[in-house]
Amino acid sequence: MYDQIITARLYKTMLLIRQIELRIAEIYYTDAIKSPVHLSVGQESIAVGVCDALEKDDIVSNTYRCHATYIAKGGNLFEMMAELYGKATGCAGGKAGSMHLVDIKNGVMGASAVVGTTIPVATGYALAMQNEAKITGKQRVVVALCGDGGTEEGCFYESINFAALRKLPIIFICENNRLAIHTPLEKRWATDQLCERIATFGIKTHKIDDADVFTIRDTMVNALADIRKGSGPIFIECATYRWLEHVGPLDDHKDDYRNTKEYQTWKDNDQILRLGKMLDEKTRIQLEDEVALTLQQIEKFAEESPYPAAEELYTHVYAS
């Protein structure tokens, strides 16, 4: 059983992600956020289970659906919100928007809007971490997340092959929500055996069907221990469900590509509700208050921050 401290921490981070994203959805109509938002509502337990097991100097890389891992990895929340508002104080000075969140200090590699593209880049980061460890004696680890659609790109397999070959310190994670925009898995894969496919590259795989945040965290803890000893890459497939539309603030379960029964099953399995019930009421309410306060603060910061000055258009085209 998990102690209350870990449970509270996981609960709080999942709740933070949920509330920030629901708030983004709520205010989206005001046009304050002029950025395509791909929300992770419903998928929070993966980001949190994964990142809670990491050290601060470990690295995560993700897709355009990157708010959850950014938050879970400890990315700066003020800078995140300001980035969504296109403000100069944003994590990328307003140049990135929602799809390209980055916070190198806190181990968040820049996210990419082109499916699959970050997977080899994360692999390259892991190659560097492997070399670095020979000098520092400390093996940092890279986590590369992608969606089920991401596994269809050639570079996914090419990266896994290379990582396996070189025993790189990387964990590949597929957040399998069975949808690529509106296209279900059945129209994209002949079989569902993703882990089996990956295993043939000679790496360990784990399949987690229920999005249980503790199971995800345990799997990560064990995987990290092995990788830090040089075991080479590990692949984890986490089943999950996207509650909202692919991009944008709305629930689109009225559209016929959706299955409301499946939605209900996943809602019943909501990890935030579950962990909330595991906490004593006083703790839970205190955490909720803390989350609510953070939300107010980051929104205010984003609103009050200035837009970037015109000169910023030409900064960082080249590195000095």
Place this chain on the structure above:
Amino acid sequence: MFTQVEKTPAQTEQMSETRLIRYVDALREAFEEEMARDPKVFLFGLDVDDHKGIQGSTIGLQEKFGKDRVFCTPLSEDAMTGVAIGAAIAGYRPIHVHIRMDFMLLCMNQLVNMAAKSHYMYNGQVKVPLVVRTMIGRSWGQGGQHSQALHSMFMHVPGLKVVAPANAHDAKGCMISAIRDNNPVIFIEHRLLYSTEGYVPTKSYEVPLGKARILTEGTDITIVAVSHMVMEALRAKKHLESVGINAEVIDPITLWPLDMETIMQSVKKTGKLLMVDNAWLTCGASSEILTRAMEMCQEEDISIPSLARMGFAPTTCPTTKPLENLFYPDARSIAVKAYQMTQGKKAKTWEPPVSANTEIDAFKGPF
């Protein structure tokens, strides 16, 4: 809706009846008619059969033509491009769809090394009658990776044709020509053009590839504009009219092969050429058009016209609106540039009024 109400000259020539329809619907009609006409035509790509149907351009096609002829694919652009090329070589006429031009960077190997070269390299034994549809994004924080306009990369490669129609009429006519063409055609659409309306004949018609269109005649300056910038250039023309300057606006429509004759005829008349690309300038369509104009003047031994060009700022497109606004030329900046070219350096400064609400302001995400 933002309407390009004036009928283009070719349309008035065509005696057939027209109606006002959206760019995106004009495209859908082209697919529907060509697929009905030729059983070898098929259309595939990510999301082509979902309920949004590529902004509506593929809605209803699967119901009408079946899953063998209209189907979605896995996210495997590189391989799917090869698949399209293979089917084309085998005698089919695939239309491969991408929802952003940026994703075509995943297809470059197949397009450049196979599609462009097969007919030549195999000495004519094979043909690659392939259409690759792709969309330039803009606004609402599309940002660095969803707003690129890479037509010049394709113009660079012999064997590829590149078209970028800017109104509903040309979208349909060019699509029909592209489908019937025996070469790989890169067909470039623009997210902000989809909802614009234009007059489109009820009967099927081709807009020939390789032929530019003079959209409005004028005597003082030639403005050549590409894709969405055509709309901005037409608005710039209105601004210029208010100060007595008469601009001739030309849409090349096909970027390769390029119809320099039409452009040069105009330039000889006006003596001034302003090229407004919907892309970066360096090594771009603008470089090509201005260079060709100079070369042609030299060949004919006539004086070189006054030349200028405008396009995207030489940076990655930022998402935040205040910076994004600086990234693109617009009707006012085009008008000012044309004003300076016609009035000379000493002319007093002129600021055109702020434009009315356009399709750019109207566009809202989430995507």
